[in-house]
Amino acid sequence: MHYRTLDLAVMPEMPEIRAHAERLDGAVAGKTLTEFKIHKIPSLKTYDPQPKDLEGQVCNSVSARGKLLILDFDEVNVVIHLMQAGRLKIVDTDKAKKTKPALAHLKFETEEPAGLLFTEAGTERKAGIWLYSADPEQLPPLNKLGPDVDTLSLEEFSKILAAQKGRIHGVLRKQGLLAGLGRMLTNEILHKAKLSPFSNASKLSESEVKALHRSINKVVVTATAHEQTLDEIGSAKDRPSLVHNRIGEQCTTCEDDRVRSVEYNAYTVAYCATCQTGGKVLADNTTSKFLK
Numbered sequence: 001m002h003y004r005t006l007d008l009a010v011m012p013e014m015p016e017i018r019a020h021a022e023r024l025d026g027a028v029a030g031k032t033l034t035e036f037k038i039h040k041i042p043s044l045k046t047y048d049p050q051p052k053d054l055e056g057q058v059c060n061s062v063s064a065r066g067k068l069l070i071l072d073f074d075e076v077n078v079v080i081h082l083m084q085a086g087r088l089k090i091v092d093t094d095k096a097k098k099t100k101p102a103l104a105h106l107k108f109e110t111e112e113p114a115g116l117l118f119t120e121a122g123t124e125r126k127a128g129i130w131l132y133s134a135d136p137e138q139l140p141p142l143n144k145l146g147p148d149v150d151t152l153s154l155e156e157f158s159k160i161l162a163a164q165k166g167r168i169h170g171v172l173r174k175q176g177l178l179a180g181l182g183r184m185l186t187n188e189i190l191h192k193a194k195l196s197p198f199s200n201a202s203k204l205s206e207s208e209v210k211a212l213h214r215s216i217n218k219v220v221v222t223a224t225a226h227e228q229t230l231d232e233i234g235s236a237k238d239r240p241s242l243v244h245n246r247i248g249e250q251c252t253t254c255e256d257d258r259v260r261s262v263e264y265n266a267y268t269v270a271y272c273a274t275c276q277t278g279g280k281v282l283a284d285n286t287t288s289k290f291l292k
Helices: 014-028 154-162 168-172 183-193 206-227
Strands: 032-038 059-065 068-073 077-081 086-091 102-109 115-120 128-132 259-263 268-272
Touching: 014 059, 014 068, 014 086, 014 115, 014 206, 077 086, 154 206, 168 183, 183 206, 183 268
Parallel strands: none
Antiparallel strands: 032 102, 059 068, 068 077, 077 128, 086 115, 102 115, 259 268
């Protein structure tokens, strides 16, 4: 029997972005920006300040917030959302120029390879750049984010879940509530916590919330450590997983069941019935009566 391999082109999640921020920081922190060119105008989401206003400024650091990158310069912050197909690549300074399908390039004054090339594969053109002279946390897109999910105490996490009546798989992926998680990590986290992806977030028991909180931190740490071994953001299909991208395979945790799925138009939920739902198979459509 054939089973679908899911979500191979998922958006980079918090571990991938954090590890990449560390790589970028090592390449350009302390370096002076000499040229900043936008090649695809729609990718620039703000109009003031202009990219040329950053030329001559020093990049103090590169950090991550949720699934976004933040380049901190002397007077301006650059916020970048890679979305699903965008990449910010470290290249030789001479190669940091317009090359198809580049959205933008940044050149730095350095003898080492420290140019940055912002590219986006495909035709959707959803990746974006925001430039702010004010605190970027107070402005879009950062002001729409909830706290990074692994920075919350158990008490803070519990309060957020208690106010949400939706299924836990969707709640964990709501960036306005909890920033950083996407479909892959959510599948992995719920499997590790032994929770049904359709459990009602507000009805989780105290022990279930504790298990979920622990699972989030363990899965994020493990995923980040893997990404830190790479030179660039890794391919989704190569990221370590127990259920994501493993539909139809034997569950390596219980070894008594196979990884199952519930299909949606935009994504797939992967789970093990034995590990997560007491052996009950979730209905594979959105109009059926799901396991609560």
